[in-house]
Amino acid sequence: MCSRTSPRTSRTGRPRSTEADAAILEATRAALVELGWSKLTMGDVATRAGVAKTTLYRRWANKSELVVDAVAVLFDELELPDLGSLRADIEHVVLQFAALLERPETKTALMAVVAESTRDEPLRERIRCSIVDRQKRLVLDGRRRAQLRGELPVDRDPVTVEATDGLIFDVIAGAVVHRALVSAEPVDADWVGRLSALLVGGLGAVAAAP
Amino acid sequence: MCSRTSPRTSRTGRPRSTEADAAILEATRAALVELGWSKLTMGDVATRAGVAKTTLYRRWANKSELVVDAVAVLFDELELPDLGSLRADIEHVVLQFAALLERPETKTALMAVVAESTRDEPLRERIRCSIVDRQKRLVLDGRRRAQLRGELPVDRDPVTVEATDGLIFDVIAGAVVHRALVSAEPVDADWVGRLSALLVGGLGAVAAAP
Amino acid sequence: MCSRTSPRTSRTGRPRSTEADAAILEATRAALVELGWSKLTMGDVATRAGVAKTTLYRRWANKSELVVDAVAVLFDELELPDLGSLRADIEHVVLQFAALLERPETKTALMAVVAESTRDEPLRERIRCSIVDRQKRLVLDGRRRAQLRGELPVDRDPVTVEATDGLIFDVIAGAVVHRALVSAEPVDADWVGRLSALLVGGLGAVAAAP
Amino acid sequence: MCSRTSPRTSRTGRPRSTEADAAILEATRAALVELGWSKLTMGDVATRAGVAKTTLYRRWANKSELVVDAVAVLFDELELPDLGSLRADIEHVVLQFAALLERPETKTALMAVVAESTRDEPLRERIRCSIVDRQKRLVLDGRRRAQLRGELPVDRDPVTVEATDGLIFDVIAGAVVHRALVSAEPVDADWVGRLSALLVGGLGAVAAAP
DNA sequence: GCCTAACCGAGACGGTACGTCAGGTCTTACA
DNA sequence: TGTAAGACCTGACGTACCGTCTCGGTTAGGC
Numbered sequence: 003m004c005s006r007t008s009p010r011t012s013r014t015g016r017p018r019s020t021e022a023d024a025a026i027l028e029a030t031r032a033a034l035v036e037l038g039w040s041k042l043t044m045g046d047v048a049t050r051a052g053v054a055k056t057t058l059y060r061r062w063a064n065k066s067e068l069v070v071d072a073v074a075v076l077f078d079e080l081e082l083p084d085l086g087s088l089r090a091d092i093e094h095v096v097l098q099f100a101a102l103l104e105r106p107e108t109k110t111a112l113m114a115v116v117a118e119s120t121r122d123e124p125l126r127e128r129i130r131c132s133i134v135d136r137q138k139r140l141v142l143d144g145r146r147r148a149q150l151r152g153e154l155p156v157d158r159d160p161v162t163v164e165a166t167d168g169l170i171f172d173v174i175a176g177a178v179v180h181r182a183l184v185s186a187e188p189v190d191a192d193w194v195g196r197l198s199a200l201l202v203g204g205l206g207a208v209a210a211a212p
Numbered sequence: 213m214c215s216r217t218s219p220r221t222s223r224t225g226r227p228r229s230t231e232a233d234a235a236i237l238e239a240t241r242a243a244l245v246e247l248g249w250s251k252l253t254m255g256d257v258a259t260r261a262g263v264a265k266t267t268l269y270r271r272w273a274n275k276s277e278l279v280v281d282a283v284a285v286l287f288d289e290l291e292l293p294d295l296g297s298l299r300a301d302i303e304h305v306v307l308q309f310a311a312l313l314e315r316p317e318t319k320t321a322l323m324a325v326v327a328e329s330t331r332d333e334p335l336r337e338r339i340r341c342s343i344v345d346r347q348k349r350l351v352l353d354g355r356r357r358a359q360l361r362g363e364l365p366v367d368r369d370p371v372t373v374e375a376t377d378g379l380i381f382d383v384i385a386g387a388v389v390h391r392a393l394v395s396a397e398p399v400d401a402d403w404v405g406r407l408s409a410l411l412v413g414g415l416g417a418v419a420a421a422p
Numbered sequence: 423m424c425s426r427t428s429p430r431t432s433r434t435g436r437p438r439s440t441e442a443d444a445a446i447l448e449a450t451r452a453a454l455v456e457l458g459w460s461k462l463t464m465g466d467v468a469t470r471a472g473v474a475k476t477t478l479y480r481r482w483a484n485k486s487e488l489v490v491d492a493v494a495v496l497f498d499e500l501e502l503p504d505l506g507s508l509r510a511d512i513e514h515v516v517l518q519f520a521a522l523l524e525r526p527e528t529k530t531a532l533m534a535v536v537a538e539s540t541r542d543e544p545l546r547e548r549i550r551c552s553i554v555d556r557q558k559r560l561v562l563d564g565r566r567r568a569q570l571r572g573e574l575p576v577d578r579d580p581v582t583v584e585a586t587d588g589l590i591f592d593v594i595a596g597a598v599v600h601r602a603l604v605s606a607e608p609v610d611a612d613w614v615g616r617l618s619a620l621l622v623g624g625l626g627a628v629a630a631a632p
Numbered sequence: 633m634c635s636r637t638s639p640r641t642s643r644t645g646r647p648r649s650t651e652a653d654a655a656i657l658e659a660t661r662a663a664l665v666e667l668g669w670s671k672l673t674m675g676d677v678a679t680r681a682g683v684a685k686t687t688l689y690r691r692w693a694n695k696s697e698l699v700v701d702a703v704a705v706l707f708d709e710l711e712l713p714d715l716g717s718l719r720a721d722i723e724h725v726v727l728q729f730a731a732l733l734e735r736p737e738t739k740t741a742l743m744a745v746v747a748e749s750t751r752d753e754p755l756r757e758r759i760r761c762s763i764v765d766r767q768k769r770l771v772l773d774g775r776r777r778a779q780l781r782g783e784l785p786v787d788r789d790p791v792t793v794e795a796t797d798g799l800i801f802d803v804i805a806g807a808v809v810h811r812a813l814v815s816a817e818p819v820d821a822d823w824v825g826r827l828s829a830l831l832v833g834g835l836g837a838v839a840a841a842p
Numbered sequence: 843g844c845c846t847a848a849c850c851g852a853g854a855c856g857g858t859a860c861g862t863c864a865g866g867t868c869t870t871a872c873a
Numbered sequence: 874t875g876t877a878a879g880a881c882c883t884g885a886c887g888t889a890c891c892g893t894c895t896c897g898g899t900t901a902g903g904c
Contacts, residue, residue, distance in 0.1 A: 015879030016869045022881085038331040043859060054882045059861070110330045116393055117323035121248040126396055134394060168395065169406050173383060176390030181382040183326055184344060186336055196379050200414035207413025208406075225848030226900050232850085253890060264851045269892065435853030436895045442855085458751040463885060474856040479887070530750045536813055537743035541668040546816055554814060588815065589826050593803060596810030601802040603746055604764060606756055616799050616838075623837025624830035631833075648875070673864060684877045689866065845904080855894065860887100868881070873874105 004131035018060075025051040026058060030072035034107040039069070039114040066118045066125050069111050074132035076108060082140045088148040088205075092198045095140055096178055100189035103182045113183055141171045155209050166208075173201065214341035228270070235261040236268060240282035244317040249279070249324040276328045276335050283321050284342035286312060292350045298358040298415075302408045305350055306388055310399035313392045323393055351381045365419050376418075383411065424551035438481075445471040446478060450492035454527035459489070459534040486538045486545050493531050494552035496522060502560050508568040508625075512618045515560055516598060520609035523602045533603055561591045575629050586628075593621065634761035648690075655681040656688060660702035664737040669699070669744040696748045696755050703741050704762035706732060712770050718778040718835075722828045725770055726808055730819035733812045743813060771801045785839050796838075803831065 029050035033042045044065060048055045062068040080098055085091050102108055112133075119126040145167060148154040157163050177197060181189050239260035243252045254275060258265045272278040290308050295301050312318055322343075329336040355377060358364040367373050387407060391399050449470035453462045464485060468475045482488040500518055505511050522528055532553075539546040565587060568574040577583050597617060601609055659680035663672045674695060678685045692698040710728055715721050732738055742763075749756040775797060778784045787793050807827060811819055 012879080014871070014877070016881075018880065039327060040331075044861085045859070054884095055861085056863090056883095057881070060880075064861090110327065113323045113327035113330070117249060117320065117327055119396075120320045120323070120393060121250075129394070130396070165402070165406060168391075168397070169387075169403065169410065172391040172395055173387045173407070173410070175394070176386030176388070177379075177383045178386070179390065180386030181378075183330060184339075184385070185378065185382055186329075186340070187378070192375070193379065196375060196418075197383070199418050200379065200383070201410075202414075203417025204410035204412075204414030207417055208409050224902070225846075226850080226902080228849070254892085255890070262851095264853090265892085266852090266894090267850065270849085274892085432853080434851065434897070436855075438854065459747055460751070464887085465885070468856095472856090475887085476857085476889095477855065480854075484887090530747065533743045533747035533750070537669060537740065537747055539816075540739045540743070540813060541670075549814070550816070585822070585826060588817070589807075589823065589830065592811040592815055593807045593827070593830070595814070596806030596808070597799075597803045598806070599810065600806030601798075603750060604759075604805070605798065605802055606749075606760070607798070612795070613799065616795060617803070619838050620799065620803070620831075620834035622834075624832075624834030627833025627837055628826075628829050652876090674866080675864070678877095682877090684879090685866080686868090686878095687876070690875085695865085843904100846902095848900090848902105850897105850899065852896085853894100854896095855892105857891080857893105858889105859891100860889075863884105863886075865883085865885105866881105867883105868879105870878085870880095871876100873876075 003127070004135065019057075022051070022053050022057055023061065026053060026061070026068070027072045027075070029053075030068055031076075031107045034069070034072070034111050038106075038110040042069070044068075066115050066122065067128060070115050070125070070128050070132055073108055073111050073115075074136070076102060076105070077133055077136045080137065080140060082143050082147075084147060088144065088151070088153045089198050089202045091144045091147065092174070092201055093194050095144065096174060096189070096194045096197060097191075099137075099175065099178050100182060100194070103178060103189075109183065112179070137175060138167070138171050141167050141174070145170070154205060170201070170205075214337075214345065229267075232261070232263050232267055233271065236263060236271070236278070237282045237285070239263075240278055241317045244279065244282070244321050248316075248320040252279070254278075276325050276332065277338060279321050280325050280335070280338050280342055283318055283325075284346070286315070286318060287343055287346045290347065290350060292353050292357075294357060298354065298361070298363045299408050299412045301354045301357065302384070302411055303404050305354065306384060306399070306404045306407060307401075309347075309385065309388050310392060310404070313388065313399075319393065322389070347385060348377070348381050351377050351384070355380070364415060380411070380415075423547070424555065439477075442471070442473050442477055443481065446473060446481070446488070447492045447495070449473075450488055451496075451527045454489065454492070454531050458526075458530040462489070464488075483544075486535050486542065487548060489531050490535050490545070490548050490552055493528055493535075494556070496525070496528060497553055497556045500557065500560060502563050502567075504567060508564065508571070508573045509618045509622045511564050511567065512594070512621055513614050515564065516594060516609070516614050516617060517611075519557075519595065519598050520602060520614070523598060523609075529603065532599070557595060558587070558591050561587050561594070565590070574625060590621070590625075634757075634765065652681065652683050652687055653691065656683060656691070656698070657702045657705070660698055661737045664699070664702070664741050668736075668740040672699070674698075693754075696745050696752065697758060699741050700745050700755070700758050700762055703738055703745075704766070706735070706738060707763055707766045710767065710770060712773050712777075714777060718774070718781070718783045719828050719832045721774045721777065722804070722831055723824050725774065726804060726819070726824045726827060727821075729767070729805065729808050730812060730824070733808065733819075739813065742809070767805060768797070768801050771797050771804070775800070784835060800831070800835075 029047050033047050044058055045055055048058050082095055085094055119129055149156050178189055181187055239257050243257050254268055255265055258268055292305055295304055329339055359366050388399055391397055449467050453467050464478055465475055468478050502515055505514055539549055569576050598609055601607055659677050663677050674688055675685055678688055715724055749759055779786050811817055
């Protein structure tokens with residue numbers, strides 16, 4: 003799963019233009035900013051990229067897959083520098099993620115492709131590989147680091163570990179997304195502080211009495 | 213805000229058919245189940261409801277607003293019976309909400325209208341009134357009940373209260389939505405138990421050391 | 423065959439715009455003049471007519487049928503005034519037909535739709551009704567008139583009559599079309615005179631010795 | 633005009649494959665039979681011929697010119713054996729030409745390229761050289777033979793001769809084409825007999841009284 | 843018991859975007 | 874230089890929905 007090996011194995015014929023690839027993804031992000039998801043059209047993206055519509059369809063089956071790829075790269079910016087404590091790490095990553103969600107291209111695109119993916123298994127897979135997994139590793143790193151610091155106990159059961167990692171991921175990402183897009187209220191320092199306190203407290207309590 | 217007074221004040225002429233209203237909303241839900249959000253069309257809904265397209269547009273400005281109204285009523289099913297403890301209450305509401313999100317009509321529609329609302333203020337308002345506020349009251353009730361039981365301290369500062377209520381709401385709703393739709397993994401008893409433990413522990417810790 | 427009763431029997435709904443019909447046919451002729459058959463596009467015709475493309479496709483299944491209808495009306499201009507002799511009548515109708523074929527819209531369209539009709543039975547039928555039959559009556563009238571004048575004998579056998587009418591029609595129309603479009607040489611008075619002489623002579627000889 | 637010298641004079645580099653030429657023309661005829669003119673595509677012809685599209689375009693400027701060349705060779709089959717009388721000769725050539733026009737590849741292609749040629753001078757020239765002139769010589773031969781037999785007088789005026797030859801050609805070819813493709817009725821022995829009688833009678837009458 | 847305003851169905855209307863297809867060109871690697 | 878393969882741009886295709894409009898006809902009040 004999440005195979006990175008491109009399906010292109012043909013050795014003959016004119017090779018695909020890598021410049022076109024880049025131009026298309028860039029144009030897609032620009033169109034998302036200007037028009038939003040629902041008014042973005044394949045034809046417009048093609049025009050912006052200085053490329054024919056067929057060149058888009060040769061690479062992506064539909065608008066959703068194109069947008070996932072266009073947005074995915076933005077999630078590479080997320081980083082987790084060691085700030086000395088679990089709570090500081092959490093606050094930092096939440097703020098980073100919130101900043102990403104404030105960008106117009108992600109704000110309008112993320113929920114749209116998730117909505118689309120509820121009826122499109124290949125798209126769901128693509129989202130998992132391109133977006134979800136890139137975020138999940140941050141939780142992993144943060145947890146390991148907190149264990150090294152002694153802030154969290156070292157759990158030997160891999161099932162429990164994975165379940166807790168997944169839970170924390172869904173709670174953090176879900177809360178930020180819900181706050182930003184559904185409740186439509188700002189993810190500010192105060193809110194982030196409360197969330198971090200809740201999580202650190204909760205993790206501590208759970209660790210103390212499983 | 214959230215005015216329930218319909219803009220229709222005309223007292224003369226033939227009144228609108230309430231049967232048509234019901235048939236349209238029912239047809240919309242059926243179409244969502246069969247086709248999903250992106251393949252649902254106004255014309256198809258009209259046909260299913262045995263109604264002319266004009267009759268739809270006389271009542272709703274566009275597809276998004278129609279779908280919000282069609283789905284909103286489902287959120288009335290959410291209830292919060294007193295199960296004797298904060299943790300039991302949380303587990304119950306999470307499971308209820310997850311069951312709601314498993315229904316194909318909500319699964320495909322909810323994220324779609326949220327995505328649409330990022331660029332449509334009136335729609336955002338309609339979602340808040342029809343869907344978000346209906347859920348938020350459950351958090352309010354649950355918190356009050358836990359305070360009566362003595363599980364949570366009684367906070368006198370209304371600002372803190374509202375902030376915490378909002379946080380808990382975003383955490384619960386966000387986590388469930390993210391688990392169900394983004395991570396695309398089941399919201400089962402195990403996961404719900406872990407989430408409830410985390411929240412109860414976190415609330416306790418935060419209450420102990422603000 | 424050649425039913426003139428329109429297939430539209432629906433009594434409900436908005437009736438079709440007759441102005442649109444006229445504007446489309448007019449625009450089609452204009453486009454034929456400017457662009458010729460192969461560069462004429464449905465979209466361009468729609469734009470010229472100030473009409474949506476769907477409005478064209480609601481009336482005509484394809485470019486060929488549209489062009490047949492647009493050009494057919496021009497064949498109504500053909501007339502057969504009594505010029506006193508069979509030969510004069512023939513010369514007149516040939517010149518008229520040649521003038522029609524010189525018009526850029528017919529020149530470019532006629533052979534094209536005939537070519538298309540070799541693989542399209544409904545189109546062939548449409549051409550027969552809209553174009554061929556309108557020309558054939560001229561032969562009928564001319565023959566009757568010549569018989570009244572005593573220039574041709576009155577044949578009692580309807581089979582022979584119809585066969586000869588058909589032959590004369592194919593010879594006249596075919597010769598003019600071939601001269602004008604295939605040989606690409608002018609249909610001038612000299613050529614018309616020779617053709618008429620050949621035909622009158624031939625008809626006389628055939629009548630004398632069946 | 634009608635130069636047969638190919639424009640290729642380069643003597644260096646890899647020479648063009650003559651097998652490819654033959655395969656392409658054969659594939660074009662096959663495609664005409666199966667698909668007809670308007671659905672024949674250059675890409676499909678290339679595939680059938682086992683050749684790249686570039687190879688087609690290196691030899692022919694466009695679809696029309698390719699089809700003219702593919703069909704032209706079929707007109708070489710037309711012959712004019714001496715059957716002993718002008719009328720028999722005419723009947724024979726008409727039946728031959730009719731048989732040629734019945735073949736699906738010519739039926740669909742001939743009128744199409746003629747239609748195309750009304751707006752394309754080079755194509756018109758190519759049709760004249762490759763198709764029209766090959767047929768015209770049959771009229772010449774038939775006339776000379778009839779003069780030798782004494783069926784037709786020997787006209788000394790070359791202008792009159794050429795005009796009459798051209799007329800007869802347009803009448804015969806035009807009548808057959810019109811009968812077969814426009815009237816869409818069979819060119820059978822009865823019809824051919826009537827046409828021949830008309831022509832022989834007409835030529836006789838014209839010769840008797842110029 | 844009629845008037846009349848607003849409703850209703852049907853379906854045509856001008857648009858916009860779709861995803862596909864063909865035409866004709868260009869770019870590879872190879873012969 | 875010719876060739877097969879296949880990507881490229883251009884532009885038209887015919888379809889699907891959008892949201893609006895125009896019909897003929899219906900249905901409740903209010904008079």
